[in-house]
Each structure stands twice: as structure tokens, then as C-alpha cells.
Amino acid sequence: MFQRRFTSSAAIVLGFFASNAIADESWVGREILAKRPNAALKVGQQLGVSVTALPQPMRVEREQGAWLWIDSAGHAGWLKKDDVVPVEQAIRYFSELLEKEPKNAWAYNLRGLVREQRGELEAAIRDFTEALRNDPQRAAAYNNRGIALDRSGELPKAIADYSEAIKLDPKYAAAFNNRGLARAKMGDLKRAIADFDQAIRFDPKFAVAHNNRGVEREQSGDLAGAEQDFTAALSLDAKLGDAYANRGNVRRGLGKYEPAIADFEQAVRLDPGNAAAVNNRAWLQATCPDEKYRDGQAAIESAKKACELAHWKNPDWLDTLAAAYAEAGQFDEAVETQTLAIEQAPEAQRADLQSRLELYRSQKPFRDAPAK
Secondary structure, three states: OOOOOOOOOOOOOOOOOHHHHHHHOOOOOOEEEEOOOOOEEEEOOEEEEEHHHOOOOEEEEEEEOOEEEEEEOOEEEEEEHHHEEEHHHHHHHHHHHHHHOOOOHHHHHHHHHHHHHOOOHHHHHHHHHHHHHHOOOOHHHHHHHHHHHHHOOOHHHHHHHHHHHHHHOOOOHHHHHHHHHHHHHOOOHHHHHHHHHHHHHHOOOOHHHHHHHHHHHHHOOOHHHHHHHHHHHHHHOOOOHHHHHHHHHHHHHOOOHHHHHHHHHHHHHHOOOOHHHHHHHHHHHHHOOOHHHOOHHHHHHHHHHHHHHOOOOOHHHHHHHHHHHHHOOOHHHHHHHHHHHHHHOOHHHHHHHHHHHHHHHOOOOOOOOOOO
16 A cells, blocks of 8 residues: 655754764754854855754755854855854753853753654643743744644644744744644545645745645545645655656556556655655555556565564555565465454454455455556
8 A cells, every 4th residue: 555655844853964074073964053042154255144044953054163054944154153052052051051040041952953843742731831831922932832732632722832833923934834744644535635835825935834735635636736735845855756746646646657666666756765655665566457557576575664663563564565466476474464463453454455355365466446
């Protein structure tokens, strides 16, 4: 079975690039956080935008003496090394700062960011709550607490926090995107699309929001609109592997099988660990209604890789592997694998899987529905 993927965005996405940078003392490629909100980019002899207007953390593009070049959210300029802290040192730095300044909302918010990324969700929520207690107008802290609540499974509370962030900052594109993601998880497709619309309206270059709206458009049956969104996302960020994988799904549904395979291949090239893209390529190779694009052995190889990446615990990908075995004429293996998929699947999915199991028992492969 094929799968779609949203791309999560806090507007603040932490990735730890520190290991190589520490070894050679270079700052280039490292992710940093501003120590205080009163720092600003320097452009020539003039001060540019404040760090409060930039997504945190920031990535260092160049280094020159005591200065670091930042290019983020459409703003570029120099920051002093003394005004920033590398992400991997942030918890210690902000904890020490909070001992001296226990009402520093900036420090609570940024420490919470790092804790959220590390999966320390309860601690992150406490930090964001303290940030808001000391500065109730800090929209970013509402957005960030919403992310932690979302990851904790508390979707109504997360939506409330995203809504509060938007109330404080009506053009907060990331909060609209995040609220759209939460509403999508709750099955509210119409309002999710409306949120992604607003995210794109306020930030037309927000590739992730284009990708996420595309997922919802696909699920609502608007395949042409979804394809347009994924293409727009890729025009803005050619390394957004999820958008390639998702566009491949849509193109498969539109009968554009060759471009679909090319999209899956590119998604896997960008991220060999993107199990959804690996799986979706295998599903097309196993079940395509056009025999020209079916390849049972290649499908088995891809489907096994997807299952391995999921530690053989994803029933959808086991379903794909069973279909691949059936396409290759290995019906005993197809029956065995499909039975395992049914055992792992939620109750609502089992009837669909069972219907394919009966096909394999009858020595017949499964064929996806032709494009309309």
C-alpha cells in the first residue's frame, strides 16, 4: 500500500551539524541560537533585521574572524560570535543564564526548542509555559508549545496554542502551517487546507506548506491541484524529498507512471532512508495496471528495504511486499507476508488486506485500479 507524507515544520527545525565543526573549529554549517533578542544582523555599516524576526536556530553560511554570515528567511547579514551559542551547547548556556535571570522568556523559549527536538517533550512544554508566563505576548512560544503538545498527542491543546500564536501575529505563516498539520491529523481536511492556504499567502516561498497542502488536496480528490502544489514545493526547495515522493503518488494516480517512478527514484536518492518513497516505488512496480512498469523482483527488493527500515512493523509496507511476491509468482511468500500484515493492521484496514490475501491464495496477483 502506498503512503503519503506530510512535512513537519515548526519554522524552527533543529538539525545537529556540530560534530565536524567541533573537530576543526569551523563554524560553517553549524546551527546556532541567538543568546539574546537584542542582537541584529549587520549589513555593511548598518544594522539590519533583529534576530527576533529570524527563525531559530540559524545556520552559519560563512565565517570571517569574529563574525558569522547568516542567510535566513530572506534576510542576510553578519552576527558576532559572542552573540550566539551553538545548538549543542544551548541547554547548558540557557540554564546558566536562567539561574541569573529567572524571568528571561527568550532563554526559556530557546531552551524549550532544543528540548523539544531531543524528544524531552514534558520539559519543553514546561519551558514554553514559563516563557509565556513571563511574556504572554510571545507568539513564537505559543507556536513552539503547540508543536510539543502536537508531538505528545494533545491535538486540541496544540490547535489552541497555534490559534493563540496567530491571534498575536496574524501573518504567522509557520503557525498556520502547524495548525493545518494538526487539523489534518484530526481528519479536518477543509480547515487544514484553509490553514495551508494562509501559510502560503503570508509566505509564498514556504515550500513545506505547499507540500502539506498538496497532501490534503490529494486526499480530497484534487489530484491536479496536488500535483501543482508538489511541483511548486520542489521549485522552491529541490531537496524536499517528501514532495518528490508525494508527487510520485499523485502521478501514479493520474496514470503518469514513468514520471512517478522518476519522482520516487529522486526521493530515494535524496534520502535513502525515506521508507515511504522506497515503499511507494515498490507498490507501483508490483501493482501497476500497465504491465510495462511492473517488475516483481525489483518490487521485492524495494519492499524488503522499506520493511527493514520500519523493522518489519509497518503493515502497509508488508502489504506491499506481499503484492511484490505475488507479482513475481511467489504466492506462498505472498500469503505468509499478507497474513503478517493483517495481524499488525488496525481493525479498520483488515478487510482491504484480507481481500488481497484471498487473491494470493487463488494464485492471482493484485492490480491497482487504472487511472481515470
